[in-house]
Amino acid sequence: MDYRKSAQEVLDNIGGAGNVVSAAHCATRLRLVIADNAKVDKEALENIDGAKGVFEAQGQLQIIFGTGTVNKVYEEFIALSGVEAATKAEVKEAAAQQQNIFMRAIKVLGDVFVPIIPAIVASGLLLGIMSALNFMASNGFIALDTNNFIYKIADLVSGTSFGILQILIGYSAAKAFGANPYLGAVVGGAFINSSLQSAYTVASEGVQTMVTVIPGLYSFEWVGYQGHVIPIVIACAILAFLEKCLHKIVPEMFDLFVTPLVSVFVTVLVTLVAVGPIFVWAENAILGLIQTLLTLPFGIGSFIVGLFYAPTVVTGIHQMYTAIDLGQLAQTV
Structure with missing residues (x-):
């Protein structure tokens, strides 16, 4: 698998580096906070080599690459986009700022309980x-x-x-x-x-x-x-x-x-x-x-x-x- 090629295709199909608010990854997923979701081509993302699924959750665009693979795609993505690497907590916070008041209220409930x-x-x-x-x-x-x-x-x-x-x-x-x-x-x-x-x-x-x-x-x-x-x-x-x-x-x-x-x-x-x-x-x-x-x-x-x-x-x-x-x-x- 060409990790750099996959990272470049991710970048191309989310509207470029200027459309990325924050980026991180967990054990299996590339987690992105996007400024304008209208610029995202989910169908194209799903067809990227190595991608096993694409969905939105908690204000994040999450692309599943799998254990081990996601780390390498993320490294190439950061290098190509110039976006500063972030932790999962920082991405969650950035995603929260992008959400509407109802979703923010739900997040507060989670943070409390x-x-x-x-x-x-x-x-x-x-x-x-x-x-x-x-x-x-x-x-x-x-x-x-x-x-x-x-x-x-x-x-x-x-x-x-x-x-x-x-x-x-x-x-x-x-x-x-x-x-x-x-x-x-x-x-x-x-x-x-x-x-x-x-x-x-x-x-x-x-x-x-x-x-x-x-x-x-x-x-x-x-x-x-x-x-x-x-x-x-x-x-x-x-x-x-x-x-x-x-x-x-x-x-x-x-x-x-x-x-x-x-x-x-x-x-x-x-x-x-x-x-x-x-x-x-x-x-x-x-x-x-x-x-x-x-x-x-x-x-x-x-x-x-x-x-x-x-x-x-x-x-x-x-x-x-x-x-x-x-x-x-x-x-x-």
């Missing part, structure tokens, strides 16, 4: 094992000593991630938005503070306290955000905006004290009073719709989800499923 998955797995798998053991014990299949120290520690660990889920999301979301992640953790913790009525008790006890904002006109529920994830993400977006603004206007000698205090306080205030109730309602509506869809008879809902899953993965919007899944877990665990 994907890093949390190992923590959820750590507790979630153990929680599943504990539930199975408890079920078998309650139905007489096995004898289970719940006073055993191993059982007690396993039970403790199995619920930890879900008990502090809002703190984990606060940390991750603040980091994704460019805010101080520790302030994000504080914001997340504030919404599950023991001073607030637990959201898990509302169904059985009702809302115990309403806090008045405008007498006779508006009040909000003094209830925690257990079981909710999207309001925490929105709160951290507000936190990031406030923190960045304050860093610009607060004198450096006061910045360390003023910025964290004001940004956290205002974020929690705005979220509890106004933003939070709106997104709690929206999240409940979305999760209710998904739950209704999944419980349709004869597996119709599962068929619909399966039908759309592959296209959403190709387009990159599958990251939204992680947010939905975590929302369902937060409400039911």
Whole structure:
């Protein structure tokens, strides 16, 4: 195979070097961010010697060459085009800048929730094992000593991630938005503070306290955000905006004290009073719709989800499923 010839044909069929924003490669694919996709001839790219497929995903034009081959084609491509070599992370960032606001929002969801998955797995798998053991014990299949120290520690660990889920999301979301992640953790913790009525008790006890904002006109529920994830993400977006603004206007000698205090306080205030109730309602509506869809008879809902899953993965919007899944877990665990 003539790697230089293949690289030149790639360059010719994507509109030339001037149409390349960024270029990198992974184990099997040449990953390009293109300025003007109208100049790309996909059919010609698919017929290049060594090319095994061409598709667009997450704002990138990806040409599959295979392990080993892609490295050599990439080296020739960089040499011919004069484009500066980039890492996969840099290409992803460049691709994100080319995407519309909807796709950027989906990317943010991925940046927030994907890093949390190992923590959820750590507790979630153990929680599943504990539930199975408890079920078998309650139905007489096995004898289970719940006073055993191993059982007690396993039970403790199995619920930890879900008990502090809002703190984990606060940390991750603040980091994704460019805010101080520790302030994000504080914001997340504030919404599950023991001073607030637990959201898990509302169904059985009702809302115990309403806090008045405008007498006779508006009040909000003094209830925690257990079981909710999207309001925490929105709160951290507000936190990031406030923190960045304050860093610009607060004198450096006061910045360390003023910025964290004001940004956290205002974020929690705005979220509890106004933003939070709106997104709690929206999240409940979305999760209710998904739950209704999944419980349709004869597996119709599962068929619909399966039908759309592959296209959403190709387009990159599958990251939204992680947010939905975590929302369902937060409400039911």
